[in-house]
Amino acid sequence: MAVNPPNPLDPGPEQSPTSLDPTDWHSLRAQSHRMLDDLLDYVEHIRNRPVWRPMDQQVRDVFRAPLPQRPTDLPEVYRDFSNYVLPFATGNVHPGFMGWVHGGGTIVGMLAEMLAGGLNANCGGRDHAPIEVERQIVAWARRIFGFPEEATGIFVTGTSLANFVAVLVARRAALGATVRPAGLGAAGHRLAGYASAAVHGCLPRAMDYAGMGSNALRLIPVDNNHRIDLAALRSAIAADRAAGWVPFLLIGTAGTVDIGAIDDLASLADIAADEGLWFHVDGALGALGVLSPEVAPRLAGLERAHSLALDFHKWGQVPYDAGFILVRDGALHRETFTSQADYLQRQPRGLAAGSFWPTDFGPDLSRGFRALKTWFTLRVYGTDQLGAVISHTCRVARHLEARIAAEPRLELLAPVQLNIVCFRYRGPDPDALNSAIVADLQESGIAAPSTTRIDGRLAIRAAIFNHRTTVRDVDAMLDAVLRLGGRRAGSHSRTAARTEARTEAQTEAQTEAQTEE
Ligand SMILES: Cc1ncc(COP(=O)(O)O)c(C=O)c1O
Secondary structure, eight states: OOOOOOOTTOOOOSSOTTOOSOSOHHHHHHHHHHHHHHHHHHHHTGGGSOSOOOOOHHHHHHTTOOOOOSOOOHHHHHHHIIIIIGGGSOOTTSTTBOSTTOOOOOHHHHHHHHHHHHHTOOTTSSSSHHHHHHHHHHHHHHHHHTOOTTOEEEEESSHHHHHHHHHHHHHHHHHOTTHHHHOHHHHTOOEEEEEETTSOTHHHHHHHHTTSOGGGEEEEOBOTTSOBOHHHHHHHHHHHHHTTOEEEEEEEEBSOTTTOOBOOHHHHHHHHHHHTOEEEEEOTTTGGGGGSTTTGGGGTTGGGOSEEEEETTTTTOOOSOOEEEEESOHHHHHHHHOOOOGGGOOOSSSTTOOSOOGGGGSSOSSOOOHHHHHHHHHHHHHHHHHHHHHHHHHHHHHHHHHHHHTOTTEEEOSOOOSSEEEEEEOSSSHHHHHHHHHHHHHHHTSOBOEEEEETTEEEEEEEOOOTTOOHHHHHHHHHHHHHHHHHHHHHHHHHHHHHHHHHHHHHHHHHHHHHHO
């Protein structure tokens, strides 16, 4: 039988035979609505859940399943998400989460994430509206932080990367254009940077990645309020110059990770100007404090920084991740990262047009649409409301501080300056005791603070970043600390008494035996 040859002009079916789109849009739509409703329920009723739950082996085993070669129905995969992922998340949506520096996120941010996922925009460059959204955030960031028109900025994962970008721009400013092709060795300089001993660990790492080495970041002692000691800083710079180093970078912290201390940014700006240093501010957790009328005056000098790193995903309540870097000298920022490639040629018109290509301002080429959730957050809430959240979290922290100060069983380990409270339960072997209390507390599901060390002493650290957290939540946390601490200290003293009694009995028995011998 003769077979007709394929007709090259036949357009074929509209949908590619390998398309991953659904064949049944109706049921997909119903499933999508269910998923959205479930997440809305999750956030609405978050208080009915434990803050965090440990995973047992059965849960972990779900994530050891072999690579799926064949398809699985979406509802089945979603069931696994509902049963094994959602209940075992970090917990920072919950108002009882007070660990590390985690923002709470919002429904608005979540919806924006969904929209961004639908557009699947690649924000490395090109001429499309998602780039305009990011440009708008850059313009708003200039306004928020008092930076000039020529300042440029981009989104990155978090402040760790934003700080790294800043160190690279500062390095380019110090060594000129040749540092990019020729590397550090060609300049023959030993560059030194300065920050307080309370600086976040990502900054020594940034110095390491940038080729200067982490030791080239001098960690200057802090005063009683954990702010960089200005006299010690000046001496360190002078000593380095005398020893042949080239000081190039001064880093101020707007909100230290341990206790939220804010360096004297105005004095640091003066010193940087006198010494000819690049002045960078790590504002990961504190920079957005400028939106709060109570916090803003303490950030004076931030507007003089050459570069500023911050996270919208912390106090800004934007869902993860939304780190941001702002650089005063946009031309220098661009010169630090831009490069030529035939496949990335800019054109005067068409999709390859557009003057702002974020890939020219950072290490990433492919980038997601982080700007959208920030744009929604800023527009839906406005800076006044976000500032009010910031003020509120500081008030909750002060309430916690007052309760601790009034409670003889507890000890405050550092002055409360923003929204972070470090304290501990008094008792025998306090480091082990407080570490156990925190683990007990996390496992109880009541609250999730974390720990740090203040002057070598282990502290319970409650950082109030979530807009949902109220004084009732910190009261519940503190009541649980007192309960768990009392139980543990009590059992510790009972165990100690038993051990003492056993030791005494053994000593007596040995003495008797020796006497008999
Ligand atoms: C002061 C400070 N700098 C930098 C970072 C790092 O930020 P990210 O975790 O977004 O990379 C943090 C994180 O908590 C921080 O508190």
